[in-house]
Amino acid sequence: MRILILVLLLTLSGFAGARVEYREFSNAEQQQAYDDLISELRCLVCQNQTIADSNADLAKDLRRQVYEMLQQGKTKQDIADFMTQRYGDFVLYNPPFKAKTGLLWIGPFVFLIIGLIAVFVFARRNKTSAAAEMSAEKRRKIHGLLEKGDKS
């Protein structure tokens, strides 16, 4: 019974999200913009969370900042610019494509191409060498062994 209660409590605790503030929006677009922005901005204290996920003090302050700027009629771009001017591109989960972030964007594709070339080269080499090494006599021997195996 105790274990059951523990399991129940643990399951329920999962629902305690970080976003506890009550926010009132004048229209659905504003609400959407708020939700989009807070899940695109990085919490700089807990670096692998967005400010929507994080309960850190700084994340709360940044959520408030986003909300207030939306209330003032600022666009999403204005707010993203405001944040990058203060915290740098690092604050964006979706950093802009620049010379500095080029490797970040292109890197995975470069590695994918290197990988594909490597697979291609190895596959071809194995195929040709395997075919060449198998002599007629070896084949007969293998055949013989396989047949023997079947009989037993």
Next chain:
Amino acid sequence: MLKYIIPLVIFIIMAVFLAVGLNLNPRDIPSPLIDKPAPAFSAPKLGAPSETLSQTDMQGKVWLFNVWASWCVSCRAEHPIMNQLAQQKAAVIVGLNYKDEPDAAKGWLAQLGNPYDVSIMDQDGRIGIDWGVYGVPETFVIDKKGVIRYKHTGPVTSQDVQTIFLPLIAKLQAESS
């Protein structure tokens, strides 16, 4: 021969990348504010809330802007270094008392010593956001023209003072305002 060299080369390249990655500090985020004018603020002074201080009051002086709070554990570690730096009187030290209770902050300074020429209060963290503060303590160095020249994230060590802060302050003091 090539069979052995290629994996060895790949191994060495990976080892170098991993070694560099291990030695990077992920908390050290380059500030976009370097070489930009100090963000504007006007905030009440700690201990004298009726008086305010703004960045224009500091025009013509080389100053340090040290973000601190009584709840911040690393600030406590940094504090003796700030006290020593204050004794050398190399530059004006302004404290930003970040998201703190004034009474707790005053108690903290009374107990540990006050290295600040003046501290201003930022109870709701808005000045902090304008300055891109994300981890207390942080220390900015601002020149006579009011431009941020350096930012240090995390506690300042005595080695940092000797190798970074004092040489930089001396250089900035020599510049004309």
